[in-house]
Amino acid sequence: MLSASTIAHVKATIPVLEQAGPAITAHFYQRMFSHNPELKDIFNLTNQQTGRQQVALFEAIAAYAKHIETPEVLAGAVERIAQKHTSFVVKPEHYAIVGGHLLATLQELAPEVFDEATTAAWAEAYHFLAGIFIDREGTLYEVRRQAQGGWAGERRFRLVAKTPESERVTSFVWEPVDGGAVLSFEPGQYIGIKVHPAGSDYNEIRQYSLSDKSDGRRYRISVKREGNGEQQGLVSNHLHDQVQVGDEVALIPPAGDFFLDQESQSPVVLVSAGVGLTPMMAMLETLCAGNSPRPVHFLHACENAAQHSFKDRVVELAGRHGVNTQVWYREGEALQHSGLMDIAKVKATLPIADGDFYLCGPMPFMASAKSQLLEAGVDEGRIHYEAFGPHVAL
Ligand SMILES: Cc1cc2nc3c(=O)[nH]c(=O)nc-3n(C[C@H](O)[C@H](O)[C@H](O)COP(=O)(O)OP(=O)(O)OC[C@H]3O[C@@H](n4cnc5c(N)ncnc54)[C@H](O)[C@@H]3O)c2cc1C
Ligand code: HEM
Known part of the structure; x- marks a missing residue:
């Protein structure tokens, strides 16, 4: 004391x-x-x-x-x-x-x-x-x-698949070089990845949300290429441009306090913008794979059709599991809605009183989504969010 x-x-x-x-x-x-x-x-x-x-x-x-x-x-x-x-x-x-x-x-x-x-x-x-x-x-x-498949600190992983999901986002699937099992994770958690980008004097560690359900064998992350011109993001561009199938990186075990509450029976509302949909994909895949009886709502906003990641996969899962999907494009021809996400417009379809709400995306997006949800009558305690950088209180 x-x-x-x-x-x-x-x-x-x-x-x-x-x-x-x-x-x-x-x-x-x-x-x-x-x-x-x-x-x-x-x-x-x-x-x-x-x-x-x-x-x-x-x-x-x-x-x-x-x-x-x-x-x-x-x-x-x-x-x-x-x-x-x-x-x-x-x-x-x-x-x-x-x-x-x-x-x-x-x-x-x-x-x-x-x-x-x-x-x-x-x-x-x-x-x-x-x-x-x-x-x-x-x-x-x-x-x-x-834990089963667990490790401490760094472990070598090999890239086994590299798949573009949209104009700027690519998925990377990693398996351990030692061929063993991997730690399971809660949907919404992230892993640490350590690389030595070309041109950098130091190793760099970044966090990426796991974008698929946990299967004990491999990890998938989906990375947006960050920056333009001279201010290119170091690690994201390194992964996009330099790291190919067969290459190795060091991964640090899954961590994070933002994840789907799997004990809850409440409806789930996944609200994302841009690459913020990655933890939502892990949650959606987990809920659908487990044939969860919980109603699921998937609200997503992105720039335009070219930057709409996981479009076909979400349509497929939504069709099979009856997910309420609402998508906004800020520019170009709309798929469903155009402009910025407007929750009031779809409020009637959402479980305002008893839903568990998960938010991820740029800070201004999350601040707006949170105030729209509060305005719609959602209890603040039901809103959870993740910042893709140092945490900022909304
Ligand atoms: C919990 C968590 C989960 C995350 N999940 C994901 C995910 O699923 N997918 C994903 O793509 N990202 C995710 N991120 C973000 C990711 O960790 C990285 O921050 C992101 O990839 C950028 O890293 P980078 O090394 O490419 O860019 P950095 O080199 O770290 O640069 C960051 C930004 O600053 C800009 N910049 C660079 N130099 C300057 C300068 N001198 N002045 C001004 N601006 C500059 C860059 O263009 C870039 O936009 C997550 C982050 C956290 C914390
Ligand atoms: C009591 C001491 C410490 C406090 C209060 C503290 C606090 C914090 C806070 C508030 C963050 C931001 C977390 C987030 O929003 O996600 C952070 C991140 C971080 N901390 Fe600490 N920290 C402490 C000690 C340390 C130590 C000893 C180290 C290791 C050298 C360390 C390394 C880091 C790193 C690497 C990050 C992430 C930085 C980034 O994203 O750029 N911290 N810490």
Whole structure:
């Protein structure tokens, strides 16, 4: 337990942490990468350049300071972050490195607040928080190592099929080089993939949602080619252009707290935009393969017909299992609806009162879909979502 004095010192730093602007966050990462360049193999360096991930750590630390007397309210966030960390194979020894650079940064840039007593209090509080993550991550690693088909850290996989699903999205099916079974996963979870893209000085790890049902033998992911011109996404373009059937990569076991609740008997509503349909495909395939009696609704928005991934497969499953399918094209000739997804238009077909709603797509899409669902009368507790990057509260 933290003492009253430690808690008081930590709480006094909340304003500094909440206002930790780009100067502080950039200093922290520069400091850490110059002292510990080995961590460049773990962190997404494009997210560093664009500043996307930089704020996440400081926001989480500020939230911890705010709730230091009631850390249980952060349980959901801790679980999400721990799951994400395991997908980068974050290790216990990394916590002291991150904590050291964090406190040194705050002492260097906010010396008036981070005097000796406050720094000592934060060292204690950080150690306590790190212990929570280390325990949970240790349990996750151990459970995955011991389970049927399980492993810890990286395992070599070979590409056995590469199939275009639309203009920019291609599916990749991986089987373990050792020929063994693979860990089963919950539909909606993601795997970590580690590659060394041509032209990059470092290994890069990215997460991809599994896009098919779990079968204990192989994993399918479906990857959108990201970026244009000079700002090409590193890993997605590497996979599209360089990785061919027969090639090997390292995969990190399935993880993630966004998945289909298979205990629930409620109707399921899968709401996606663009490549955000990948976790929905895993859920849809799982529900259909299990002949689930639950009514299923599949709402999808994409740019146009050329970017409509899994069109034929969804039509086939919908025909066989009576799935309510609603599709929007933003441009070009409509298949069903044109423009942006308009939930009010199809509200009468949806289980507003008792459905379980799963959302995935770009943040502005999810923010809009969530507010449309709330407007339609859906209970907030029934809405679940996944961000394809550092989590942002909707
Ligand atoms: C839980 C989870 C699940 C995911 N599931 C999927 C999935 O199923 N399918 C899928 O396709 N993706 C998925 N993603 C996203 C995926 O992990 C990668 O983020 C994505 O493929 C982009 O990686 P990249 O290496 O190609 O691009 P990065 O190199 O990481 O670049 C990211 C973006 O920044 C742009 N960029 C690059 N340099 C700059 C610069 N200097 N300034 C401004 N912009 C720049 C790039 O063009 C690109 O659009 C998921 C992510 C998460 C967290
Ligand atoms: C108590 C300490 C830590 C806190 C509070 C913390 C917090 C966070 C948060 C909030 C995220 C974003 C998660 C998401 O939205 O999905 C994140 C991601 C991440 N964390 Fe941590 N973290 C801590 C320690 C560490 C350590 C020790 C490492 C390993 C060196 C690490 C590596 C990462 C990586 C690689 C990501 C993903 C980054 C990306 O997507 O670019 N973290 N962490």
